[in-house]
Amino acid sequence: MSEILLSAKNLKKYYQVSNNTLFSSNANKGIVKAVDDITLDIPKGKTLSLVGESGCGKSTLGRTLINLIDPTSGEVLFNGKNIHAFNAQEEKAFRKSVSIIFQDPYASLNPRMKVKDLIGEPLLTHGMKAKKERYARVYELMKITGLKEEYANRYPHQFSGGQRQRIGIARALALNPSLIVCDEAVSALDVSIQAQILNLLKKLQREFNLTYLFISHDLSVVRYVSDEVYVMYLGQIVEAGKPKALFEEPIHPYTQFLISAVPIADPKKRDRKKLILEGDLPSAINPPQGCRFNTRCPYATEICTNVCPELVTEDDRKFACHHPLG
Amino acid sequence: MNETVVEIQNLKTYFETEKGFNPAVDGVSMILESGKIMGLVGESGSGKSMTAMSILGLIPKPFGQILPESKILFEGDDLTKLSEKELAKIRGNKIAMIFQEPMTSLNPVYTIGKQLMEPLRLHKNLSKREAKVLALKYLEQVRIPDAAKRFASYPHQLSGGLRQRVMIAMALTCEPKLIIADEPTTALDVTIQAQILELLKDIQVRLNTAILFITHDLGVVAELCDDVCVMYAGEVVEKCDADRLFETPMHPYTIGLLKSLPKIDDDVEELYSIEGMVPNLIHVPTGCRFAPRCDKSKRICFDALPPRILIDKQHEVLCWQYDEGAWSNE
Numbered sequence: 001m002s003e004i005l006l007s008a009k010n011l012k013k014y015y016q017v018s019n020n021t022l023f024s025s026n027a028n029k030g031i032v033k034a035v036d037d038i039t040l041d042i043p044k045g046k047t048l049s050l051v052g053e054s055g056c057g058k059s060t061l062g063r064t065l066i067n068l069i070d071p072t073s074g075e076v077l078f079n080g081k082n083i084h085a086f087n088a089q090e091e092k093a094f095r096k097s098v099s100i101i102f103q104d105p106y107a108s109l110n111p112r113m114k115v116k117d118l119i120g121e122p123l124l125t126h127g128m129k130a131k132k133e134r135y136a137r138v139y140e141l142m143k144i145t146g147l148k149e150e151y152a153n154r155y156p157h158q159f160s161g162g163q164r165q166r167i168g169i170a171r172a173l174a175l176n177p178s179l180i181v182c183d184e185a186v187s188a189l190d191v192s193i194q195a196q197i198l199n200l201l202k203k204l205q206r207e208f209n210l211t212y213l214f215i216s217h218d219l220s221v222v223r224y225v226s227d228e229v230y231v232m233y234l235g236q237i238v239e240a241g242k243p244k245a246l247f248e249e250p251i252h253p254y255t256q257f258l259i260s261a262v263p264i265a266d267p268k269k270r271d272r273k274k275l276i277l278e279g280d281l282p283s284a285i286n287p288p289q290g291c292r293f294n295t296r297c298p299y300a301t302e303i304c305t306n307v308c309p310e311l312v313t314e315d316d317r318k319f320a321c322h323h324p325l326g
Numbered sequence: 327m328n329e330t331v332v333e334i335q336n337l338k339t340y341f342e343t344e345k346g347f348n349p350a351v352d353g354v355s356m357i358l359e360s361g362k363i364m365g366l367v368g369e370s371g372s373g374k375s376m377t378a379m380s381i382l383g384l385i386p387k388p389f390g391q392i393l394p395e396s397k398i399l400f401e402g403d404d405l406t407k408l409s410e411k412e413l414a415k416i417r418g419n420k421i422a423m424i425f426q427e428p429m430t431s432l433n434p435v436y437t438i439g440k441q442l443m444e445p446l447r448l449h450k451n452l453s454k455r456e457a458k459v460l461a462l463k464y465l466e467q468v469r470i471p472d473a474a475k476r477f478a479s480y481p482h483q484l485s486g487g488l489r490q491r492v493m494i495a496m497a498l499t500c501e502p503k504l505i506i507a508d509e510p511t512t513a514l515d516v517t518i519q520a521q522i523l524e525l526l527k528d529i530q531v532r533l534n535t536a537i538l539f540i541t542h543d544l545g546v547v548a549e550l551c552d553d554v555c556v557m558y559a560g561e562v563v564e565k566c567d568a569d570r571l572f573e574t575p576m577h578p579y580t581i582g583l584l585k586s587l588p589k590i591d592d593d594v595e596e597l598y599s600i601e602g603m604v605p606n607l608i609h610v611p612t613g614c615r616f617a618p619r620c621d622k623s624k625r626i627c628f629d630a631l632p633p634r635i636l637i638d639k640q641h642e643v644l645c646w647q648y649d650e651g652a653w654s655n656e
Contacts, residue, residue, distance in 0.1 A: 053515040160603050161370075190369035190542065195586035195599035202596075217515065220545075224588035224597065244593060261520035262590045263545030267569045269591075270549055276524055277517040280485045 002043040004080075005179055005211045006065060011038045011074035013057075013064050017285060030285035034060040035071070036235035039311070042179070047205065047212040049222045052232035053258075053281055061232070062181050062215045066098045078179075096126055099172040103184035105164030109156040115142075115167055116152040122174040141170040144207075146200065162193035169200065173208070181213045186221060198225060219262050223247050231255050234284055234292040237311055240318040249326055251319040254293045291322065299323045328359040331503045331536040332381065332400045332421075338393040339373075339380045348607045350376045350390075352560035358504060363530060363537040365551030365568065367544060371604055372557040374540045378506045381405060381538075382421060383413040401503075419449040422497035426509040428489035432481040438492045439477035445499050464495040468525060487518035494525065501533070508540045523550055544587060548572055556580050559605055559615040566641040576643045578620045614646065622647060624656040 013035040034057040042048045050058040063069045065076055067083050076083045078094060086094055099122075102108040109118055119138045120128075128134045139149055145166045156164055165185065172180050182201065186194045198221065204210060216222050222229055223243045230240045231252065239252040250256040260275040279296050282288055288295045294304040303322050311320040339351035351373040358364050366374045379385050381398055383405060398405040400421070405413070417423075425431040433441055442461035446452045452460065458477075465473035468491040481489055490510060497505050507526070511519040527550060530537055539551055547554055547568060554571045556564040556579065564577040575581045585598035602619040605611055611618060617627040627646050635648040647653055 053517065162603060190604075191544070191583055192369065192586055192600040193603065195588075195597040196601070198588070199597055199599055218588075219516070220588040220590040223590055224594055247590060257517060259590065261516040263519075263523070263543065263549040264591060265544040265548045265572060265584065265587055265589075267548045267572050274520065274524075276520050278521075280487055280518065281515070 002046065004041045005044040005078070006213075007039075007041040007077045008065055009039050009075050009077070011035055011061070011064060011076065012072045013060055013069060014072045032284045033057075033235045033287065034284065035064055037074070038235075038237055040230060040237070040240075042211060042213060043227070044178070044211055045205070045209045046227040047214050047225050048228045048230065049214040049216060049226040050230050050232055051216055051219060051222045051258075053217060055234075055281055055284055056232040057235040057284075058215050058217075058232050059183055062100075062183055062213055065213065066100065066179070066181055067094070068100075092126075096175045097177050098179045098181070099175065099177045100181040100183060101165070101168050101172045101185040103187050105161055105168050105188065106156075108168060109164060111156055114153050114155060115147070118156070118167060119170045119174060122171060126175055137174070138170075141173055144173065144204070145170040146196075160193075161189055162196060165189060165193075165197055166200070169197075169204070173204065176208070177210070179211045179213065181215065183215045184217070185214075187216065187218060194221070201225070219247070219259060231258065234282065234287045236292060236320065237318065238293065238320050242316060245317065251317060251324045251326060252293075252321045253297050253299055253323070253325060256325060291320075328361050330357050331360050332358040332398065334358075334377070334381070335397040335399070337377065337380055337396045337398065337406075339376050339385055339390060339396070340393060341390045343389070343608065346608045349560050349610060350607065351380060354555075354557075354560075354562050356555055356562065356565065358536040358538055360503070360536050361530070361534045362552045363526075363539050363550055365547040365554040366538060366540045366557060367542065367547050367554060368557035369542060369604060371559075371607075373560040374557050375508055377557075378423070378508055378538060378540055381504075381506065382417055382423060383408065383410070415449070418445045418497075418502075419500045420502055421504045421506065422500065422502040424490075424493050424497050424505065424507040424510045426512050428486065428493045428513075429481065431493065432489060434481055437478050437480055438484070442477075442492070442496055442499060445496065449500050461495075461499065464498050465492070467498065467529070468492070468495045470495070486514055487521060490514065490518075490522055491525070494522075494529070498529065498533070502535060504536045504538065506538045506540070509542070510539075511546065512541070512543070519546075526550065544572075544584065556583075559610070560607060561615060561644060562642075563616065563644045564642065570641055576637065576641070576648065577616075577645050578622050578647075579616045582619075582621075614644075624653070626652055626656050 015032040015034055017030050017032055038061060050061060052058050064071050083094060116135060116138050119141055120134045123134050123137055147166050186197050189197060214225055226243045229243050229246050231238050233254050239255045247259055250259060257275050257277045277296055282295055290306045291304040291309050294300040309320045309322050311318050334354060334356050337351055337354040341348040341350055354377055368374045380392055392406045396406050439461060443457040446457040446460055462473055470476050470488060470491050511522050541547060551568045553567050555562045558579050564580050575584055582600040586600060588597060600619050605615055613628045613630055614632045617623040632644050632646045633649050634642060634644050636642055
């Protein structure tokens with residue numbers, strides 16, 4: 001059993017929304033349960049993925065886990081310590097040991113800063129004041145992430161998407177973190193560049209024993225990078241497991257539909273039996289009663305509309321369903 | 327029977343920039359046939375959208391221009407030579423387009439019903455009543471639940487998937503000969519994408535239109551398309567039917583691209599990755615545009631433009647490797 005780096009216990013994040021229009025403020029309030037009672041453990045040195053469709057709460061969960069968003073209730077433990085009870089010094093140490101890579105490398109880099117200052121910024125914030133020392137580290141980081149030294153004085157607009165993402169990665173690595181949250185880190189990249197970045201992330205993980213929380217909607221990418229996969233639907237975990245088992249024998253009907261919907265780059269498999277989910281994702285404001293998937297699930301029965309299934313653990317699989325497959 | 331609907335010959339669309347000419351589309355030729363889906367696949371900046379825009383005469387002027395040697399033949403006319411007025415009669419009528427982002431291509435201040443009726447009133451001179459009947463029919467065809475109710479909705483009241491269905495309905499209203507779909511499912515979630523692809527397939531079988539499907543997703547190509555053109559840096563580097571492309575790809579770029587795809591139905595230890603990046607088209611390399619990234623390249627690849635080689639009637643590839651004489655001399 002590997003060591004647990006970060007764990008969440010009954011984590012919840014609710015948002016209040018009011019139905020205000022431009023001219024009236026009918027307090028017709030609803031609650032978005034973006035993260036609803038999630039418990040998970042991220043093992044050290046591994047990649048845990050959160051996968052789901054847009055609006056399922058995977059980014060909110062990722063950010064709540066590293067204390068960028070305050071949870072409504074529940075707790076997060078980092079190396080066994082509650083991150084919400086940290087004092088100022090512990091808080092600072094925690095900030096050093098977690099970092100994040102964002103989706104859009106065009107929006108997440110300050111266009112008016114040079115590459116060397118972008119990568120050096122976290123170092124400066126955390127007290128590496130001496131220029132010489134800082135830039136030495138910056139050049140080291142650039143080398144690690146495959147950026148040429150002569151790029152140091154350029155601005156972000158002079159780079160392609162893939163190179164910008166390398167800058168983002170160098171920034172995230174600057175303070176030797178133990179956990180990196182990759183929030184759709186390769187979603188904006190072209191296939192050939194995506195493969196480069198994925199391989200870079202894997203290489204860095206081996207070299208520096210990094211732990212990744214990998215948030216993505218792309219199931220093929222998730223299968224490639226993950227050691228463990230959590231599938232989310234409307235704020236809840238519906239299934240979790242090792243990638244091979246999860247992708248080859250899904251237990252939750254939603255996982256089955258999700259996998260079946262992914263186009264496969266092989267025309268010979270074109271005529272495979274495809275399961276197509278009807279309808280759209282229900283609104284996250286006041287989601288369906290009982291199992292949240294019951295409105296789209298072909299196997300739903302009466303119990304599904306009344307009782308929300310518990311997440312049960314069987315060996316190294318977890319699932320929340322009244323009618324598990326297989 | 328598949329008839330030729332549009333024939334593109336040697337299409338060159340260049341953009342004038344401060345630093346020089348950018349050959350965004352450089353010598354693209356293809357034939358679009360009725361009842362067939364042609365996939366146009368490539369990475370961002372490869373010129374796939376500009377090819378589509380050139381067909382409809384939507385190239386931003388005066389910076390962009392289609393060079394005089396280009397030809398886009400449609401019903402006896404060369405679309406590149408038509409006036410703006412003549413093109414307006416074709417757009418949305420005989421050639422329709424579905425864009426990637428339905429939220430920005432639908433007008434937010436009109437109901438979807440009004441927008442659906444617009445092409446019918448404009449191109450077919452129908453009365454409001456007649457147009458409404460037809461528009462409703464198409465809304466039902468794209469399987470929008472409660473079509474009559476949705477008719478009076480505004481775009482923001484619909485989900486992304488429904489909006490894309492409305493876009494498809496709108497493209498269908500005038501029974502076009504060709505539908506150009508530019509990344510129509512890229513902004514959608516996978517489960518919704520699967521619905522939309524199924525719908526497009528179904529429509530194509532029923533109406534026998536030609537579809538030019540632009541995408542960066544090889545998975546979608548494999549699911550949907552009959553034929554494929556692979557574009558790289560403004561050129562079509564490989565052209566064949568979809569089965570062939572995935573079974574026996576020939577251009578090193580296509581081969582690399584297929585190898586760099588993570589697979590959902592298999593475990594991969596280490597992904598292959600094509601090193602380097604797409605060249606800046608303002609300084610096009612002499613010789614093959616893919617040569618700097620190609621692991622097979624020899625000197626000739628850098629020195630001279632690669633020949634367009636016909637492996638057989640159905641498979642075309644732009645690569646020196648298959649010119650046996652020149653390749654073995656190196």
